[in-house]
Amino acid sequence: MSHIFPPSLIETLQSARRVVVLTGAGISAESGIPTFREAQTGLWAKYDPMTLATPQAFRQNPRLVWEWYAWRRKLVSQARPNPGHYALVEMANHLPHFTLITQNVDNLHQIAGSSYVLELHGNIARSKCFAENVVISSWPETDELPPRCPHCGGLLRPDVVWFGESLPSEPLDGAFAAASTADLFFTIGTSGLVQPAASLPLLARQVGAILIEINPQTTPLTDQMDYHLSGPAGEILPQLVAAAWPPKG
Ligand code: NAD
Numbered sequence: 001m002s003h004i005f006p007p008s009l010i011e012t013l014q015s016a017r018r019v020v021v022l023t024g025a026g027i028s029a030e031s032g033i034p035t036f037r038e039a040q041t042g043l044w045a046k047y048d049p050m051t052l053a054t055p056q057a058f059r060q061n062p063r064l065v066w067e068w069y070a071w072r073r074k075l076v077s078q079a080r081p082n083p084g085h086y087a088l089v090e091m092a093n094h095l096p097h098f099t100l101i102t103q104n105v106d107n108l109h110q111i112a113g114s115s116y117v118l119e120l121h122g123n124i125a126r127s128k129c130f131a132e133n134v135v136i137s138s139w140p141e142t143d144e145l146p147p148r149c150p151h152c153g154g155l156l157r158p159d160v161v162w163f164g165e166s167l168p169s170e171p172l173d174g175a176f177a178a179a180s181t182a183d184l185f186f187t188i189g190t191s192g193l194v195q196p197a198a199s200l201p202l203l204a205r206q207v208g209a210i211l212i213e214i215n216p217q218t219t220p221l222t223d224q225m226d227y228h229l230s231g232p233a234g235e236i237l238p239q240l241v242a243a244a245w246p247p248k249g
Contacts, residue, residue, distance in 0.1 A: 001231065003239050009227050012210050013244045016184040018097040021088060022175075022200055023233075026189020026215060028106050030082040030234035033075055035189075053162045058130065062155050066146035069158040073124050076105075081112035084188070087237035089113040094245050099178035101171070103190060103197050105160045118171035118178075120197055126159035135159055167196065175200055182209040188233050189214065192221035201225075 013019075025035035036049050049068075051057055058065045085108050092098040092114065100117050102109055105124040109117045127147075128135045131154030139147045139156060146155045161167055175197075179185065185204035192198045201211050201221060213225045214233050222228050229236050 001235060003229065003231060003236055005229070005240060005243050006227065009212070010240075010244050012184060013240070016095060016210075018099075018178075018182050019091070019095050019184045019186070020099045020101065020178045020182040020200075020204060020209075021091075021186040021188060022190060022197060023088075023100070023102045023104060023109070023188045024190025024194075024197075025104060026191075027084050027102075027233045028079065028082075028104055028108055029189065030084065030232055031079040031106075031108055033072075033079050033106055033108075035191075050163065053160075054164055055162055056164075058155075058157055058162075062130075062157075063145050066157070069124065069160075073158070076107070076124055079106065079108060081108045082234040084233035084237045085109055085112035085114070087241045090241050090245075091237075094241075099174070099182075101175045101178065101197070101200065103194060105158075118174045120161070120167050120171055120175060122158070122160040122168070124158055124160055127156045128159040130155045130157045172196070176203065179204045179209075180207055182207065184212070185209045186212045186214065187221060187225075188237070190219070192219040 029035055052065055052068050088100060089112050100109060100114050102117055102119055103121050105121050107123055107125055126135055129149040129152060131152055132149065136149055136156060139150050146157065148154065149156055179200040180203055182204040185201050187201050190197065198221065202224060205211055205224060211225045212227045212229065213222060214229045214236050216231055
């Protein structure tokens with residue numbers, strides 16, 4: 001589907017100097033990775049991710065949580081970036097300052113070619129020790145699930161941020177610093193329900209940034225936006241970039 005953008009939006013994008021993009025699960029939906037708040041399919045239909053992605057869930061049933069993440073890790077490892085991810089790589093090439101912040105754990109921005117990504121919620125490809133909170137890159141394979149930390153014998157868990165846990169401080173500080181100096185802030189494919197990520201566009205607004213949301217649905221953030229572009233990111237983003245910087249020749 002072809003989208004028509006307000007001329008004021010295209011001019012704002014062309015003249016922007018400090019652009020910040022916050023992405024959520026929606027940008028990877030067109031790569032075949034299910035979002036959290038939409039229907040889950042298959043074996044896991046009966047489990048609520050909100051009750052699996054917590055330290056309490058892991059303590060109660062570590063094997064179930066490990067296997068749920070093993071299933072998601074497999075899905076993610078088979079997925080490829082979609083035109084939305086690639087359009088952000090291209091957008092960055094046209095702008096003096098560009099910061100990409102993601103809540104996704106799927107690595108697809110990096111695979112698409114985005115060179116510097118602030119990962120607020122970790123990366124599903126990595127594992128860490130539940131007891132020591134350090135990343136573990138290899139361990140002896142046994143039949144036991146989850147596997148055990150080779151240093152302390154504690155259980156291994158995915159290196160993702162679960163509900164109720166704090167975010168890694170380095171990317172979080174980078175995200176707040178970028179939002180507080182942004183002149184244009186995109187929120188793409190995020191439900192706007194998960195804090196503190198959802199407060200980033202509001203911080204940018206306080207310093208005078210223009211806010212743009214790309215999402216087929218409205219969200220709790222929509223009312224705060226200067227522009228809401230309704231539709232899939234994999235369609236809208238490439239068209240937006242082509243409208244702002246038409247391909248030569
Ligand atoms: P969410 O599942 O809460 O919301 C997804 C949002 O994306 C919704 O608002 C939905 O309307 C929108 N959306 C769906 N398809 C879209 C498309 N094609 N283009 C644009 N938008 C689309 O996701 P969230 O806000 O990111 O929060 C969920 C948490 O779960 C995140 O913190 C994230 O770490 C984790 N998560 C990550 C992945 C991933 O890495 N791909 C997938 C699922 C969940």
